[in-house]
Structure formats: structure tokens, C-alpha cells
Amino acid sequence: MITTEREPERVILVGVETFENQATFEASMTELASLATTAGATVSTTFTQKKERLDGKYLVGIGKLQEIKTQLELEDEADAVIFNHQLTPRQLTNLSAFLGVKVLDRMQLILDIFALRARSHVGMLQVELAQLTYLLPRLAGSKGLALSRQAGGIGARGAGESQLELDRRQIRHRLALIEAQLKKAEQVQANMRQKRQASPVFKIGLIGYTNAGKSSIFNALTATNQYEQDELFATLDATTKSFSIQDELMVTLTDTVGFIQDLPTELVKAFKATLEESKTVDLLLHVIDASNATHQIHEDVVEGIIKELGMADIPVLTVYNKLDLADNFEPTILPSLQLSIKSETGLQQLRQAILAKMATLFVPFELELPYSQAHQLAKLRKFALIEQIVAQDDLARYLISGKIAEREKWRLLENGLR
Ligand SMILES: Nc1nc2c(ncn2[C@@H]2O[C@H](COP(=O)(O)OP(=O)(O)OP(=O)(O)O)[C@@H](O)[C@H]2O)c(=O)[nH]1
Ligand SMILES: [Mg+2]
Numbered sequence: 001m002i003t004t005e006r007e008p009e010r011v012i013l014v015g016v017e018t019f020e021n022q023a024t025f026e027a028s029m030t031e032l033a034s035l036a037t038t039a040g041a042t043v044s045t046t047f048t049q050k051k052e053r054l055d056g057k058y059l060v061g062i063g064k065l066q067e068i069k070t071q072l073e074l075e076d077e078a079d080a081v082i083f084n085h086q087l088t089p090r091q092l093t094n095l096s097a098f099l100g101v102k103v104l105d106r107m108q109l110i111l112d113i114f115a116l117r118a119r120s121h122v123g124m125l126q127v128e129l130a131q132l133t134y135l136l137p138r139l140a141g142s143k144g145l146a147l148s149r150q151a152g153g154i155g156a157r158g159a160g161e162s163q164l165e166l167d168r169r170q171i172r173h174r175l176a177l178i179e180a181q182l183k184k185a186e187q188v189q190a191n192m193r194q195k196r197q198a199s200p201v202f203k204i205g206l207i208g209y210t211n212a213g214k215s216s217i218f219n220a221l222t223a224t225n226q227y228e229q230d231e232l233f234a235t236l237d238a239t240t241k242s243f244s245i246q247d248e249l250m251v252t253l254t255d256t257v258g259f260i261q262d263l264p265t266e267l268v269k270a271f272k273a274t275l276e277e278s279k280t281v282d283l284l285l286h287v288i289d290a291s292n293a294t295h296q297i298h299e300d301v302v303e304g305i306i307k308e309l310g311m312a313d314i315p316v317l318t319v320y321n322k323l324d325l326a327d328n329f330e331p332t333i334l335p336s337l338q339l340s341i342k343s344e345t346g347l348q349q350l351r352q353a354i355l356a357k358m359a360t361l362f363v364p365f366e367l368e369l370p371y372s373q374a375h376q377l378a379k380l381r382k383f384a385l386i387e388q389i390v391a392q393d394d395l396a397r398y399l400i401s402g403k404i405a406e407r408e409k410w411r412l413l414e415n416g417l418r
Helices: 025-038 062-075 089-099 106-117 121-138 168-198 214-222 265-270 272-279 295-308 346-361 371-380 408-414
Strands: 010-017 042-050 080-083 102-105 202-208 239-246 249-255 283-289 316-321 363-370 384-391 395-402
Touching: 010 025, 010 062, 025 042, 025 106, 042 062, 062 089, 080 089, 080 106, 089 102, 089 121, 102 106, 106 121, 106 265, 121 168, 121 265, 121 272, 168 272, 202 214, 202 272, 202 295, 202 346, 214 239, 214 249, 214 283, 214 316, 214 346, 239 346, 265 272, 283 295, 283 346, 316 346, 363 371, 371 384, 371 395
Parallel strands: 010 042, 010 080, 080 102, 202 249, 202 283, 283 316
Antiparallel strands: 239 249, 363 395, 384 395
């Protein structure tokens, strides 16, 4: 999504295959190309190299580097070279000096897309925090020597644009300011969460690799129109909406940022405020793109991040999506659901599976209500299933299952089931 007045930037991609990354190398290079396209660039040439280990000075070997430079001279038009690794400050400086064009790494490219997507105040702060944290150690001297030639275009969008003018001291100052603002925002969100947590409504969080179809599922279930696109990181901010899963029974669903391989920890940390949202859910819907040949890698990445975020205890319902595009599909995670949310039956299958999963997580409890209070039942039905009603003289006894624990029933009664 580059501005329309400008021609798309042409970029050269570079990746080094080592022993450590060989299993995921090819997929990761394909992904780098999608990231570049998502950021609005056109890929002109891709260079790969097999190496025992990454070169400390230039990442690639000097021979390969010369090849890239020759290509740059031939093309004349290429605006940037993007490396599929996290470059050290030293590598970045050396590569920029040698190649004489803008040099970016995978992390900067991801940050660039995030900067394009950020809409909410918190989202923008989070991206800026990640960008500045990345930038700070990479400033040569007091000004960004390596980065100064990078002004404008890919890799320098959102907050990044103005940062290029800042010196270290100013960046530290700005970082402190952002952190303080984010802390405040987190406090507000924490208070809201606490309120929600006290609510007996069952909460579901979507989680998954970028482009798996989370927002499509969110839209189908809640019948809304959350931005869904065949782009990486189409969604950045968390959105929560409540909908009826069956009759009067309501649940909330949260759509959030997708994950990607090698998501830098700085970024995961910066997105704490967004991801916190998913931490308090009762059920995670892990959405996987079944049509992606490397879905197994995606699953590992997501499971890793779930652990990293301390969410490993939350029950998970695994949903393989896009079955319409997959052939000879073999699920790695069992039990799991396999569907295509774009198909006629997909939504129905998903609702059934969610309900079945909820039933296993619900706890039974009893409630006695005088007939004069029968109108409270409408409220109860919003978050619990009434399994049985036993009529007695002046009251009825309800056998109920819901997310609330037995001991909480009294609190509910006291509050008049509010
Ligand atoms: N063929 C097919 N396409 C689908 C299906 N579900 C989603 N898609 C498409 O896949 C693309 C990605 O879907 P999104 O819902 O934006 O994916 P997401 O997981 O929210 O992605 P991010 O927000 O980028 O993390 C869109 O172009 C959808 O139309 C499906 O069941 N079948
Ligand atoms: Mg999305």
C-alpha cells in the first residue's frame, strides 16, 4: 500500500541458508517476498546463498555481495536490498556502505507493514516503540549514519519517518514518553479487562499465523466487517465483539494480530497491550491455513508464542481453515476441525464445534429462584445453558451449566444476576 503518486519501489531480496534454518528456509523466503509485496514493493531479484554460518561483517560472503552490487548497477532502478535476517548494527552499516542503497532487514520490513496498518492510538505507540527500540543501537555516532540515506519509502514509514532525524538522546527521551503513555493505556485496558473477567460471559480469542483467516472467521461468526485481506498482517489492533452462539447464549470473540516466523521478541513485547487482550479468554481458536504447504511450521510458531505469552493453560480449539484450497490435506494437530469458512457449511461446522467445546468447559451448578424472580432467567440464558427445571412450591430449581464456578453463584444471586 504505497502512496499512489509514487511508483512501487523495486527491491532485491537476500537470504542465507544455514544448517539452523534449512528446514524453514524456502518458506521463509517466499514469506519475505509476500511481506515485501504487502509493503507495496515489487521484487526484482532474489539472491540466496548456502553458508555454514552467517558472515559477521556482511551476513553474506563477499563474492555474493559483489554479485548483488553488480545486479544493482545493472538494474539501476532497485531502491532497496532486503535481507531475510535480523542484521546486527555492524552488518547494517557495512552493507549500506558497500551497496550504496537502502538496506533493510526482515524485522524492519515487518515494522514497516505494522506502521502502515496501525490505526488506534495504542497500536501506533506500540509500533513506534518497536521501531525506536530497533533503531537505537543502529545509529552510528549521534546521527543515523547508516540510516540517513534511507529517508522515505519502504522501511521508513509511520513513526519511522520522523525518527530518522532524531539523535540518540532524543530517541531515548521519546522512548520514555511512549513507555509512560503505553503504561497508562495498559492500566485502562487492565481495568476494563478486570470488569470483563468478572462477567460470566464466555470469551473466545482468535489466534494464528498471519493470513490464516482469523478475520474471515471473526466476520462470519459475528456477522461484521473486520478488514480481511490476502495480505500479511491485515489486522493489527484487537477487536472484540459479542454474538449469539446459540439462541440466547452470548459469547465474545476477539480478533487480533497474526503471528509470523521469527517474530522478533521486541515486537512481541511492544504488542503486549494488544496481546494481553487474548490472555484472559476462556477458549482460544487457533486458526491454521490448511492450504499452506508449510502449515506445520506455522503451528509451531503459534504454539511457541502461546507459551511465550504465558497462555499455555488456556484451552484451544484447533481449526484448519481454507480446506477448499488444500489437496491431500493431513492435519498435524488432532483433535481438530477442518473446514472452509468461505464454504456454505463452514460457519455451521464451526459454531457446532465451539458449542461442543464450550459444553466440556462449562461447569454445572444449581440455582433456586422464586417465581417472582423468573424474569431474571433472560439474563441467565445469555451466559449459561439451562439443562433442567424442577418446579417446587414457591420457587423453581434450575440445573444450569455455565462458565461460572459454583461459589460464584451466590455473588450472582446477590447482584440480582446482573
Ligand atoms: N479460499 C479461501 N480463502 C479464505 C478462506 N478463509 C479466508 N480466506 C482468505 O484468506 C485471506 C486472509 O484472510 P484474513 O481473514 O484476512 O486472515 P487473518 O488471519 O485475519 O490475517 P491477518 O490479519 O493478516 O493476520 C483473505 O483473502 C480471505 O478472503 C477460506 O476458507 N477459503
Ligand atoms: Mg486479520
